[in-house]
Structures are given as structure tokens and as C-alpha cells.
Amino acid sequence: MIPSSRPIRGRAKNNADGSENLMREAYRQGVAQAMSQFGIET
DSSP: OOOOSSOOTTOHHHHHTHHHHHHHHHHHHHHHHHHHHTTOOO
């Protein structure tokens, strides 16, 4: 875990799995974009 240069109050839990949520969101957007590109309703 990389220590943050500035403290983030009330977001310690979100910070722990923030990258995982970011990847999941990016994956979801990528899937939706690909599906719409191939004409599949999301």
C-alpha cells in the first residue's frame, strides 16, 4: 500500500478497494461500449 501524501478523511475503506472499483467501472464501460458498437442493447 502506498501512503498518501495527504490524508483523506472518511475514505479509508473506499481507498483500500478504490483501484478495484475503478477497474470494475472501466470494464463495465468498455463492455457497454463494445456491446453498443455491435448493436446489442444494454
